[in-house]
Amino acid sequence: MSRPEPTTETAPPGGRATGLGAAGAAVTLAGVLVNGLAYLVPVLAARRLDPAGLSALATALGLVAIAAVPGLGLQLAVAVHHARHGSSDTRRLTAVTAAVSAAALILATPLLVTALDLPVEVPALLAVTTAAVVLSSRSLGELQGSQRFLRLAAAMALLAAGRYGGVIAGLLLGTGLTGALTAGALTAALTPLVLARIARTPGGSTTAPRLTVAQVTAGCGATLAMLVVSYADLLLARQLLPPSGSGAYAVGTVLSKGALWAPQVAAVLALPRLARGDRRSRTVALAVTGGCGLVLVLASTLAGGLAFRLAGGPDYTHLGRYAPIFAAVGGLYAVTFVLLNDRLAAGVRWPAAPLWVGTAAFVTVAAIMRPRTVSDLLLLALGTALVTTVLMALPARRSRPV
Numbered sequence: 001m002s003r004p005e006p007t008t009e010t011a012p013p014g015g016r017a018t019g020l021g022a023a024g025a026a027v028t029l030a031g032v033l034v035n036g037l038a039y040l041v042p043v044l045a046a047r048r049l050d051p052a053g054l055s056a057l058a059t060a061l062g063l064v065a066i067a068a069v070p071g072l073g074l075q076l077a078v079a080v081h082h083a084r085h086g087s088s089d090t091r092r093l094t095a096v097t098a099a100v101s102a103a104a105l106i107l108a109t110p111l112l113v114t115a116l117d118l119p120v121e122v123p124a125l126l127a128v129t130t131a132a133v134v135l136s137s138r139s140l141g142e143l144q145g146s147q148r149f150l151r152l153a154a155a156m157a158l159l160a161a162g163r164y165g166g167v168i169a170g171l172l173l174g175t176g177l178t179g180a181l182t183a184g185a186l187t188a189a190l191t192p193l194v195l196a197r198i199a200r201t202p203g204g205s206t207t208a209p210r211l212t213v214a215q216v217t218a219g220c221g222a223t224l225a226m227l228v229v230s231y232a233d234l235l236l237a238r239q240l241l242p243p244s245g246s247g248a249y250a251v252g253t254v255l256s257k258g259a260l261w262a263p264q265v266a267a268v269l270a271l272p273r274l275a276r277g278d279r280r281s282r283t284v285a286l287a288v289t290g291g292c293g294l295v296l297v298l299a300s301t302l303a304g305g306l307a308f309r310l311a312g313g314p315d316y317t318h319l320g321r322y323a324p325i326f327a328a329v330g331g332l333y334a335v336t337f338v339l340l341n342d343r344l345a346a347g348v349r350w351p352a353a354p355l356w357v358g359t360a361a362f363v364t365v366a367a368i369m370r371p372r373t374v375s376d377l378l379l380l381a382l383g384t385a386l387v388t389t390v391l392m393a394l395p396a397r398r399s400r401p402v
Helices: 016-048 051-067 069-085 091-107 109-115 122-145 149-172 176-199 213-240 243-261 264-275 279-302 304-312 314-346 353-369 374-396
Strands: none
Touching: 016 051, 016 149, 016 264, 051 069, 051 091, 051 122, 051 176, 069 091, 069 122, 069 213, 069 264, 069 314, 091 109, 091 122, 091 213, 109 122, 122 149, 122 176, 122 264, 149 176, 149 264, 213 243, 213 314, 213 353, 213 374, 243 279, 243 304, 243 314, 243 374, 264 279, 264 314, 279 304, 279 314, 304 314, 314 374, 353 374
16 A cells, blocks of 8 residues: 655755745635636626626526535545545546536426526536536545645646636626536536646556545535535524625625635645644644634724725725624634544544534524624624534544544
8 A cells, every 4th residue: 555655846945844835825826816716707797797697697606616515525535535545546436426416406407497597508507517626626635635735726726717717708708698607617627637637646556445435425514514604694694684784794704704714725735634643733724724813803803994895895894893703703613624624634423513513503593592783693603603613622632533
């Protein structure tokens, strides 16, 4: 059984710290590009499509994000497996995961067309894009697990270009909703082959144990739990708060999501080492993530009005006093994400159980208390984030499973 080949991408002659710094910078820039292209699509759509088309495109992108969650779980599972055992054949399991994700959209076509008022051809186009994203996730996982972070950054950028580039081109050419989604599906379909070449390792061994369905399922469940618990307050705001309050809360969640995703490069770099039982990597990742969250909370305290103005415009500047709390919610969930990765890497049987408990408690308490103001719901969200983080941290103090 072979171990992963040592990589020179993260350890140049300048030293280990320099190599990790370059890798972290590259992954961070790739993440900025991914988010930037995802943000550019609705900005262009608002200028190129009518309101109905804009709403349909936003709905379509949301459906892909949901249907591609198994791809994120697959990437986590492949990265952990590769870091622990080296190269193994994961093509069949990847193909099955992609087929299931795409088939879910195809089978849901009647419901999506009638309930969401989408053109009948849209679910099929989204299925193609979803399958491509899931297939590409395998290559991302292999690159992450083998600590080839510079190539991982390049692959992330290429996947974003394939996923959003065609849609952007279609919008610029004025092809309408269907034309833009068709172009997006075509460019996305090309990315798995390109990423597979980037992730290829010469003379890779296939003697390592196979990745199992249970490992992929654990990764998918963990990813889904993280998304659900971090977006639950936004969904409840839509249901419980008046229109003005839900709009203000939506602006505030821009800050919490920024605090959540800004330090995620630490989790990306730490995951392969966590899979090998490196406790120091967990400590460093938690320190970096927690420190980043603390800085964002302090910055929001000093410039909360400016933060809300940048996120939502001058009409929301008066809500600046809530900015530190929104940032604290995101910062706590960022720490939770690192702890979740550690539980996945350790092979914990139900790694996301505390997240589901926190989500259920949040929804239950909100249903009983029925908060009607931004501050009431926000304090409830902060309490949920704090309790969830503590629940995730307690098992981490125990011995790691072999």
